[in-house]
Amino acid sequence: MNEILILGGGASGMAAALRAAEHGTVTLLERQPRLGRKLLATGNGRCNLTNVGAAPENYHGASADFVKPALTAYPPTAVLDFFRSLGLRTVEEYGGRVYPASDHAGSVLDVLRLELERRGVRVLCGAGAEALRRDGRGFAVLCGGETYRAGRVIVACGGCAGGKLGGVTDGYRLLQALGHQRTALHPALVPLRCDSADPKALKGVRVTAKATVFRGDAPLQSETGDVLFTDTGLSGTAIFSLSRCAAVGGAGLSVSLDLFPEDAEDAIYEDLKQRRARFMARPANELLVGALHGRVGLILCRAAGLSGGATAETLTDAQLRRLARLAKDYRFPISGVGGFDAAQVTAGGMDTREFDPNTLQSRLVPDLYACGEVLDVDGDCGGYNLQWAWASGLLAGELR
Numbered sequence: 001m002n003e004i005l006i007l008g009g010g011a012s013g014m015a016a017a018l019r020a021a022e023h024g025t026v027t028l029l030e031r032q033p034r035l036g037r038k039l040l041a042t043g044n045g046r047c048n049l050t051n052v053g054a055a056p057e058n059y060h061g062a063s064a065d066f067v068k069p070a071l072t073a074y075p076p077t078a079v080l081d082f083f084r085s086l087g088l089r090t091v092e093e094y095g096g097r098v099y100p101a102s103d104h105a106g107s108v109l110d111v112l113r114l115e116l117e118r119r120g121v122r123v124l125c126g127a128g129a130e131a132l133r134r135d136g137r138g139f140a141v142l143c144g145g146e147t148y149r150a151g152r153v154i155v156a157c158g159g160c161a162g163g164k165l166g167g168v169t170d171g172y173r174l175l176q177a178l179g180h181q182r183t184a185l186h187p188a189l190v191p192l193r194c195d196s197a198d199p200k201a202l203k204g205v206r207v208t209a210k211a212t213v214f215r216g217d218a219p220l221q222s223e224t225g226d227v228l229f230t231d232t233g234l235s236g237t238a239i240f241s242l243s244r245c246a247a248v249g250g251a252g253l254s255v256s257l258d259l260f261p262e263d264a265e266d267a268i269y270e271d272l273k274q275r276r277a278r279f280m281a282r283p284a285n286e287l288l289v290g291a292l293h294g295r296v297g298l299i300l301c302r303a304a305g306l307s308g309g310a311t312a313e314t315l316t317d318a319q320l321r322r323l324a325r326l327a328k329d330y331r332f333p334i335s336g337v338g339g340f341d342a343a344q345v346t347a348g349g350m351d352t353r354e355f356d357p358n359t360l361q362s363r364l365v366p367d368l369y370a371c372g373e374v375l376d377v378d379g380d381c382g383g384y385n386l387q388w389a390w391a392s393g394l395l396a397g398e399l400r
Helices: 011-020 037-045 068-073 076-085 105-118 170-176 237-248 265-278 294-303 317-328 384-396
Strands: 003-007 025-030 090-092 097-100 122-125 131-135 138-143 146-150 152-155 186-188 192-194 206-215 218-229 233-235 253-258 330-337 345-347 368-370
Touching (some): 025 146, 068 384, 076 384, 237 345
Antiparallel strands (some): 138 146, 192 233, 218 233
């Protein structure tokens, strides 16, 4: 039976369909009314389609080495060559992030969609797989009252993150019905909820900081980058990169912001003493004007106990030392992380021990493959998750 079914029309599913089209007649079933809805939302609509520095250490899951064969077969250079062959122009930006030169995610989806059409892939949207079962030597998929049969099936249904954009649990359910096991699911690349009034007071303010998750006094993970204050806590790229740690880290967690990541505490203290001498008549709570975002400086001074009614010249060395220490360790208790609807990625998924990492074929069910977010693989923030989607989709589509 030369028919091939791809379940899921996201990034990994489209990549798998394009590669699988070299081996037979491909039908792609997508639950949503159109392909790639989540893809269009990535990178704030710009689509951070890969990261040139993507390596196994950027990925997480129960089996740490599982991603190696896919990333070796399809490293970022190969993924970029793949998109270049489809006519997509790209640009590299800070941190190795790669975007379409058009600065529009629609360009990525357009080249994929046109290539699917060119290669004769049959695309059925509004067609979510309801059941998957063995049917003789092949498979049968029930979908909207119709039964589709194929000799080989690739499950690329994605994870449950971003439900409003198409995140579903379909892939887990379909694979579990065939005997596969799933690990625990957690939202990842998601904002943190914090038990403090300060983030809410700073809602909308964005800073560059080194953020660290602590359990008690023990640091668990640090990331430097963009931090956004929200009405419920913290967001931004640095926070997204820490969110997996916060989601699985248990109770008693806090997040610390180092607002001067390139300066030692002593250097900040000396600067504060110079400011005190230079701006003696300035209100004490305005001592950090020009050094930090104005609202952040005011809140930080308040947290350090500096009263707006006093002048800078009245501040003691001990008060300046306390402010310097707070600027390096502005800490908030973590009450939780945003839910799956707010998450960009699902941490956890189908147990990768049950799939061959060299082919992504099931070890339990011959001719059954899985790729992308449905598997227990999630990457750091910065293009790593889409890199996994493309690489795993192309590898699964080889149908080895």
